[in-house]
Amino acid sequence: MGPHSKVITPSIVESWFGTSSELTAALALIQTLVVAIAMIVLVAITRRVGAHPID
Amino acid sequence: MKSMDPALEEASQIIGASRLRTMLRITLPLVIPGVLGAAIFVFAEMLGSFAAALVLGTPNRYYVITTAIYQLVQQYPPKIQVAAAMGVSLFAVMFFMLFLYRRIVMAGSYVTITGKAFRPRVADVGPLRYMLLGVCVLYLLAAVGLPLVTLLYASLQKIAVAFPTAENWTLENFRVAMTMNAVRSALTNSLLLGFGTATIGVVLMGLLAWLIYRSRLPGSGLIEYVVMFPQAVPRLVFAFGLMCAWVVFPIPIYGTLWLLLLAYLTVFLPLGVRTIAGVMLQIDKSLEECAQMCGAPWAFRVRTVTIPLLMPGLIAAWLLLFIASIASSAPLSC
Numbered sequence: 027m028g029p030h031s032k033v034i035t036p037s038i039v040e041s042w043f044g045t046s047s048e049l050t051a052a053l054a055l056i057q058t059l060v061v062a063i064a065m066i067v068l069v070a071i072t073r074r075v076g077a078h079p080i081d
Numbered sequence: 082m083k084s085m086d087p088a089l090e091e092a093s094q095i096i097g098a099s100r101l102r103t104m105l106r107i108t109l110p111l112v113i114p115g116v117l118g119a120a121i122f123v124f125a126e127m128l129g130s131f132a133a134a135l136v137l138g139t140p141n142r143y144y145v146i147t148t149a150i151y152q153l154v155q156q157y158p159p160k161i162q163v164a165a166a167m168g169v170s171l172f173a174v175m176f177f178m179l180f181l182y183r184r185i186v187m188a189g190s191y192v193t194i195t196g197k198a199f200r201p202r203v204a205d206v207g208p209l210r211y212m213l214l215g216v217c218v219l220y221l222l223a224a225v226g227l228p229l230v231t232l233l234y235a236s237l238q239k240i241a242v243a244f245p246t247a248e249n250w251t252l253e254n255f256r257v258a259m260t261m262n263a264v265r266s267a268l269t270n271s272l273l274l275g276f277g278t279a280t281i282g283v284v285l286m287g288l289l290a291w292l293i294y295r296s297r298l299p300g301s302g303l304i305e306y307v308v309m310f311p312q313a314v315p316r317l318v319f320a321f322g323l324m325c326a327w328v329v330f331p332i333p334i335y336g337t338l339w340l341l342l343l344a345y346l347t348v349f350l351p352l353g354v355r356t357i358a359g360v361m362l363q364i365d366k367s368l369e370e371c372a373q374m375c376g377a378p379w380a381f382r383v384r385t386v387t388i389p390l391l392m393p394g395l396i397a398a399w400l401l402l403f404i405a406s407i408a409s410s411a412p413l414s415c
Contacts, residue, residue, distance in 0.1 A: 056258055064275070
């Protein structure tokens, strides 16, 4: 949807067809790491909220 | 499952039912809205899956409907009409699935959250725990561990081979990946879209779930069908449709993150509504009615009764929308 609105997963798919599989693997790992960090933070917040659902 | 009163299962066991029978006759029927919702979602998700099919299937000329549509649009001259017809043919399958879901969910009561207090109980599965743990570990290793280790192994080599020499190891791929402007901006865009879609989506989808399952609005069933509609459309087809529409539409959001946000909110609408609805169906209406009887206005009832009880579902929906947005492989950004 336009050249100025790239997101990560299609970029990885493009990289798979356009560059080396080693670079694509690095890109995929970076994405996984970022999502994993975000998830850990969010799950920690969720547990905090879940521990006291109703005051 | 956390919201289920263990007294129901205990009552079943007291009158002589085995664990298996209790699970089949008590536990399973109560979790049916969640299980069915998840099953329909996974089914639709697989019908519309694109990236894995493209990367793994296309080199071996193994096509699924989404990659076939992609090929039809990519070839010269593009066969957009044929691709659109293929996409539309999936609608019938999805609407049948949705019809089935509504029939089953509307036929019974799945209330597990009532005014009565209870303490959730952990079931003791005895020696079976080791076997179940083994199955879980095996699944995690095969589905998550193996691909990740393979990726790490390949990304640390100049040329990926099974048995690399000492000279073949390198960190260059990570340096190149991090210095690519396109990748950095794509990662930032993905995170921004993830937060935006999840935050706006939870509010929007929570309201829609309330309208469908809690309000006495005429035509709420029709709203559910409309909400589920994006699930029936392969994302590839949806992306092309949206692109064609917004290129000619006078509001200039084509080529910006706003259009992606709009697309993600629409595409993930069924996921969010289905997740929240699974929890909403378990909350007894009498709790809200009780507050109404005490004179609480609508906004106060929602804020003090519905939202606190819905909180686990809302958080789950937020997390799911966030992950789905970041991991979305639909070529919405091509």
